[in-house]
Amino acid sequence: MQAFTILQSRFVPLSIENIDTDQIIPARFLKATTREGFGENLFRDWRYLDDDAAKPRPDFVLNQPQYSGQILVAGKNFGCGSSREHAAWSLADYGFRVVVSSFFADIFTNNALNNGVLPVTVPDGFLQKLFSLDSEATLTADLNLQTISIDATGEAVSFEINSYKKTCLLNGYDDISFLLSCKDDIEAFEKKSFRVIEQNSRPLEFDSEYNLIGNHQHKKNNSKKFTSIY
């Protein structure tokens, strides 16, 4: 994962609330089996008049040349709806490294952080101030200090991020490497907590003609004695 420390950039204002992940990337563009190339369909149905990419909607911010930069500033409850990580991939692929809003949906927050995109939650008043700035204005997002500031005035607000995720992002570490390093703990946990129910609830196996070939219910239950874990 790409590390993030500090970013100074102009920003793209999108003052719409409840931007769901179907707007960020519509479902019909989720058919790829790789993570690349989603940026071209970012905000597809707001960006283009139809599926013909030659006809951009002139009133949409991404089509207005005065707006640019690696920071997206959006209305509250950004990223709600579907869990599709393609939303984070499309923002990153388009070139955004920071999304600023007054409120983020939970799953989007995780997805963004797992892709080196920093979600920055700011008070609503500060968000409205950002929307009122002219298109030349630049912002600085500093992960170490946990602040975002308006460069022209120096006005800054701080934002929250848990220290584990902060460390990951500053260093470009990902969660999977961390979890792989926890294998011993996980196996010990399984030995301690694995339950009778688990051992008797495996999915059924079929052959290629859909005939049942494995059924746990007919196997002898020789598991350890039942002890409750609750």
Next chain:
Amino acid sequence: MGKSLFDKVWDAHVVKTIEDGPSVLYIDRHLIHEVTSPQAFDGLKKRGAGVFRPAQTIATADHNVPTMDQHLPIKEALSRLQVEALVNNCAAHGITLYGLGHPYQGIVHVIGPELGITQPGMTIVCGDSHTSTHGAFGTIAFGIGTSEVEMVFASQCVLQSKPRLMRINIEGALQPGVLSKDIILYIIARLSASGATGYFIEYAGSTIKGLSMEARMTICNMSIEMGARGGMIAPDDVTFAYLKGRPCTPAGAAWDEAVEEWRQLYSDADAVFDKEVDIDASVITPMITYGTNPGMGMGINEHIPANGAGDANFTKAIQYMGLTAGAAIRGHKVDYVFIGSCTNSRIEDLRLVADFVKGRQKAAHVEVWIVPGSKQVEQQAIAEGIDKIFTAAGFHLRQPGCSACLGMNEDKIPAGKYCVSTSNRNFEGRQGAGARTLLASPLTAAAAAITGYLTDARELLN
């Protein structure tokens, strides 16, 4: 201090907690489908890692499958490749796949419960936000992104921060013609599309206790539509009766032991919640949405709110929907009716619709799609003769899949058309670019199919 239902299940699954960070949460069951898994398999391959616990992962194909002629190759090349990638990935990693053509295939959140894969006290994840459905069984079930799918493949764990807890207490008798879908649409309208963000919900109260498992699933399914991580309901005799004898539930002595354990899954009397909400079920009427998020809903006989404050977001939504602020919605013409999705595609939904439409005909100008949630639901409907009732009414019974819920596969609603849908999201373009979605219960959808207009179904009840 007593423990909540959530705490009991959560605490039993924490491997360890990172200081000032998330917990390593053990996952009992991982459900996967073709859309959000290929990049995770790809990532695993790049790391040289394998699937740690393949027997705890179950796959199906649902989002991107056609709902007609499923025996033929998928026409659209990218969709076909995605479904084929799932087949190959499952074969390579020893994962059980109930794929296209399999008698157990269906929408991932329909097949989990119907096969008994979903059981009380489990942790269940899936790369799909409606994983909250499984919470109806007293599980901690939530949607995850593809990086997290890869984490579960690699370690059978995810990193999760403990959410805050909200209990929604629902008391009172439902009016005739009011379904569990109306309850959840009412709650979301009260709390808004972001009102439960950061929370995990427990639904409790006498109204919930009186619902069937399938009705409870409809409620938990839409928890995410108010931003909640998930929603759960304490298991009871209704739950155990539903699960007994399902293909993947324990049998014999193991069943009795399981029930004994599951009976401990409830919130203690002195459990503390970060927020409690009380709902009077007796005042709920058939609901309909008028806007572009599920929180923009109201009783079907109410008027769309006026936009006195000139809220730009509200204006945008109403313009997209082609509706008028302050106007009535009842009587509005309908073009499509979609009865399906992980919210409302189970056999009880189909039975209820069949019972309502028996002897009636759809309005000539309406296209009606009934999409069963699984092969088993489809076969059950045929066995009960429900298919013939639909055919006689002019409804089109299709094959299992997510269908027109998400505008991804071949089933899309054309731009500008109005669709009364039993699904879960009315976002702009959700059912197809430019499509206008009105979320409702299966009964309200069936009534719209018959009259061709938004109708209070209670007036057509015998």
